[in-house]
Amino acid sequence: MSENGALLSIKGLSVSFFTEEGVVKAVQEVSFSIKKGETFALVGESGCGKSVTALSIMRLVPEPPGEIVGGKIMFGGQDLLELSERQMRNIRGNRIAMIFQEPMTSLNPVYTVGSQIAEAVGLHQKKGQSEADAKTVEMLRKVGIGDAEKRANDYPHQMSGGMQQRIMIAMAVSCEPQLLIADEPTTALDVTIQAQILDLLDVLQEQSGMSILLITHNLGIVAERADDVAVMYASRIVEVAESRSLFAEPLHPYTQGLLKSLPRLGFSGRRLPTIAGIVPEPLHFPSGCKFHPRCPIGCNDKKCRNIEPRLKEVRPSRWVACWYAPGYEKD
Amino acid sequence: MTKPNQQHKEWGTSYGEMVWHEFTRSKFVVIWLGFIILLFLLAIFAPFLANDKPFVIKIDGRQHYPIFRNLNAADYSIFLAATVGLIQILLICRNHRRIDPSIRSSVLWRQVFIDTLIIIIGITLLYVFTPRRLDATDYKSMVASGKASGAVFAPVPYGYGRTDLKVREQPPNKQHWLGTDDVGSDVLCRLIHGSRISLSVGFVAVGISSIIGIIIGAILGYSGGKADFFGMRLVEIMMAVPVFFLIITIVAFFPRSLFNIMLIIGLTTWTEDARFVRAEFLKLRRQDFVQAAVSLGLPLRSILFGHMLPNAIAPVLVNATFGIAGAIFIEAALSFLGFGVAPPTPSWGQMLSLGVSTTGRFLWWLTLFPGLAIFFTVLAYNLVGEALRDAIDPRLRKAV
Numbered sequence: 217m218s219e220n221g222a223l224l225s226i227k228g229l230s231v232s233f234f235t236e237e238g239v240v241k242a243v244q245e246v247s248f249s250i251k252k253g254e255t256f257a258l259v260g261e262s263g264c265g266k267s268v269t270a271l272s273i274m275r276l277v278p279e280p281p282g283e284i285v286g287g288k289i290m291f292g293g294q295d296l297l298e299l300s301e302r303q304m305r306n307i308r309g310n311r312i313a314m315i316f317q318e319p320m321t322s323l324n325p326v327y328t329v330g331s332q333i334a335e336a337v338g339l340h341q342k343k344g345q346s347e348a349d350a351k352t353v354e355m356l357r358k359v360g361i362g363d364a365e366k367r368a369n370d371y372p373h374q375m376s377g378g379m380q381q382r383i384m385i386a387m388a389v390s391c392e393p394q395l396l397i398a399d400e401p402t403t404a405l406d407v408t409i410q411a412q413i414l415d416l417l418d419v420l421q422e423q424s425g426m427s428i429l430l431i432t433h434n435l436g437i438v439a440e441r442a443d444d445v446a447v448m449y450a451s452r453i454v455e456v457a458e459s460r461s462l463f464a465e466p467l468h469p470y471t472q473g474l475l476k477s478l479p480r481l482g483f484s485g486r487r488l489p490t491i492a493g494i495v496p497e498p499l500h501f502p503s504g505c506k507f508h509p510r511c512p513i514g515c516n517d518k519k520c521r522n523i524e525p526r527l528k529e530v531r532p533s534r535w536v537a538c539w540y541a542p543g544y545e546k547d
Numbered sequence: 548m549t550k551p552n553q554q555h556k557e558w559g560t561s562y563g564e565m566v567w568h569e570f571t572r573s574k575f576v577v578i579w580l581g582f583i584i585l586l587f588l589l590a591i592f593a594p595f596l597a598n599d600k601p602f603v604i605k606i607d608g609r610q611h612y613p614i615f616r617n618l619n620a621a622d623y624s625i626f627l628a629a630t631v632g633l634i635q636i637l638l639i640c641r642n643h644r645r646i647d648p649s650i651r652s653s654v655l656w657r658q659v660f661i662d663t664l665i666i667i668i669g670i671t672l673l674y675v676f677t678p679r680r681l682d683a684t685d686y687k688s689m690v691a692s693g694k695a696s697g698a699v700f701a702p703v704p705y706g707y708g709r710t711d712l713k714v715r716e717q718p719p720n721k722q723h724w725l726g727t728d729d730v731g732s733d734v735l736c737r738l739i740h741g742s743r744i745s746l747s748v749g750f751v752a753v754g755i756s757s758i759i760g761i762i763i764g765a766i767l768g769y770s771g772g773k774a775d776f777f778g779m780r781l782v783e784i785m786m787a788v789p790v791f792f793l794i795i796t797i798v799a800f801f802p803r804s805l806f807n808i809m810l811i812i813g814l815t816t817w818t819e820d821a822r823f824v825r826a827e828f829l830k831l832r833r834q835d836f837v838q839a840a841v842s843l844g845l846p847l848r849s850i851l852f853g854h855m856l857p858n859a860i861a862p863v864l865v866n867a868t869f870g871i872a873g874a875i876f877i878e879a880a881l882s883f884l885g886f887g888v889a890p891p892t893p894s895w896g897q898m899l900s901l902g903v904s905t906t907g908r909f910l911w912w913l914t915l916f917p918g919l920a921i922f923f924t925v926l927a928y929n930l931v932g933e934a935l936r937d938a939i940d941p942r943l944r945k946a947v
Contacts, residue, residue, distance in 0.1 A: 276841060305844045323836055323839070324840070339844065339849075388843075
């Protein structure tokens with residue numbers, strides 16, 4: 217990961233939630249950077265901290281109970297964590313936009329979809345009503361909504377889930393952001409619609425040259441769409457690599473386990489391999505490497521049990537956090 | 548509509564239409580709504596229904612129109628507000644057929660804004676430019692003595708401020724259908740004019756309390772955390788104070804005027820609204836669409852009042868109907884205790900208090916009729932409010 221040409225770089229981001237049961241360290245020392253125009257995928261199981269990372273970039277972590285306890289999020293030469301709320305408001309929607317998981321609940325039920333897009337356009341691009349309306353229709357056309365003038369006057373409940381997600385995308389990209397955060401944009405949709413939505417994101421990216429942070433738990437999507445991948449496990453990033461090399465040669469045992477448990481064409485008969493054990497509870501993370509209780513190598517290793525490995529560059533643009541990864545310096 | 552409107556069909560059923568349909572399902576409720584409309588008409592046309600001046604009269608061979616000459620600024624203001632209101636209702640119906648749903652709400656807001664502007668400017672101008680007339684001519688005696696002829700009087704030919712000690716404390720009879728009070732004023736006339744006070748107190752007080760309640764509730768609900776905790780404790784302290792006694796205490800320090808009473812009722816009864824709005828906002832603030840609005844960088848004002856409030860307004864509207872009933876009741880109670888509007892301005896509660904005369908006689912007609920008026924008005928608002936609540940609640944709505 218080179219620093220040059222990075223649009224967004226996160227360094228040592230830690231986010232904790234102070235709950236009554238104790239401190240939940242949802243994100244710990246997460247670092248990665250996203251280059252201009254690339255699609256960066258953040259993969260991991262539910263609850264591993266992907267969404268919290270995304271919300272931190274937007275500074276939308278609910279406070280309290282959440283708090284960003286450390287790190288830097290450098291975007292366009294400034295640390296987003298040090299901006300005032302007013303400056304942040306100028307960045308949200310304008311330079312960084314976000315698409316949410318559930319299109320059905322992400323649109324305001326009492327306004328027509330057109331007026332919701334037009335509001336954002338009018339605000340950030342300082343456009344008048346008629347100009348904003350024209351831009352809205354243009355955006356709706358861009359995201360592939362037929363009869364855009366008419367559909368702009370529809371309420372969210374009159375549209376299907378796939379169309380609602382298109383609307384969300386139209387709203388997010390209407391102000392031509394440099395970075396689009398897509399938080400599991402296709403989880404709530406049918407598989408056929410998923411492909412359409414992802415194709416749409418690709419097309420829009422090509423047209424505008426924006427970067428996309430794609431958060432997903434679907435490795436298939438990652439293999440097809442992402443340029444770079446970061447794998448998260450239990451609040452930490454365990455591996456960062458170019459998508460192709462990650463799938464060719466996973467270095468971290470967790471990534472290896474994930475890839476092994478994918479069904480393959482022509483694979484038949486036997487049960488799919490799984491990763492043994494369960495995801496640790498965020499309140500009671502295991503000591504040392506968080507993956508060690510489930511790891512085929514680390515479960516009996518003293519070092520894995522006691523000392524947490526840090527993310528290190530083992531070869532050009534390959535970062536991994538495992539004591540036994542090839543090339544990992546054991547200090 | 549003579550021809551079916553094609554576009555109307557395509558637009559589908561709006562939320563407003565759905566609620567209206569559900570609301571009017573019960574004929575019982577429609578009757579009570581009709582009763583409220585009737586009260587409004589009574590209040591608006593009070594000077595034409597009960598007035599001691601004739602519409603037309605011929606004195607010395609010349610036509611005079613005393614009622615119209617003697618309308619004061621308050622009457623003109625009410626006519627202006629009623630006309631604007633009526634036009635607005637017609638406009639809403641027209642909007643429904645002609646204007647595209649996406650801009651309908653913004654059009655409505657613009658219209659309401661213009662209406663408010665017209666009413667405020669109009670009332671100010673009316674109060675500045677309407678000459679104050681004090682026409683104390685006794686037209687009836689002129690007719691009786693033959694000085695004037697061709698007089699056409701209102702259905703209730705008495706003024707609410709007219710006193711006539713010859714006919715004081717009379718039970719209902721042919722001249723005074725509902726009797727007279729301690730200074731000989733006609734009870735029916737005072738009842739009709741009193742409806743103005745009741746209705747205006749209800750609407751203005753509830754308007755004030757709703758605005759305060761919405762703002763406080765919205766801020767507390769959206770901010771959450773410590774602000775919400777301490778804010779709600781303050782609201783609860785407000786709620787723990789018996790409002791009625793608080794109002795009596797405050798009223799005692801201020802001059803007896805209708806506006807003061809409206810203001811004080813409004814300033815002390817906002818706690819319910821604040822609680823409703825806060826509860827709705829707590830629920831809404833973690834909703835995805837609010838998060839999406841924040842992630843689009845919209846300003847706080849737009850998020851609170853543009854995106855969240857329309858989703859939280861239903862309980863406020865329902866509470867407002869109950870609030871109107873409550874405010875009418877409080878005003879009646881204050882007037883009954885002598886803290887209300889000062890005579891000769893008529894108010895139902897004040898009339899009620901005259902039911903026991905200074906000589907200790909029980910004047911039943913002075914208790915019964917204003918009492919019934921208060922009872923039915925409060926009942927009507929409560930029933931309508933309840934029906935509105937049921938119509939708005941989607942869990943109770945049957946599949947359409």
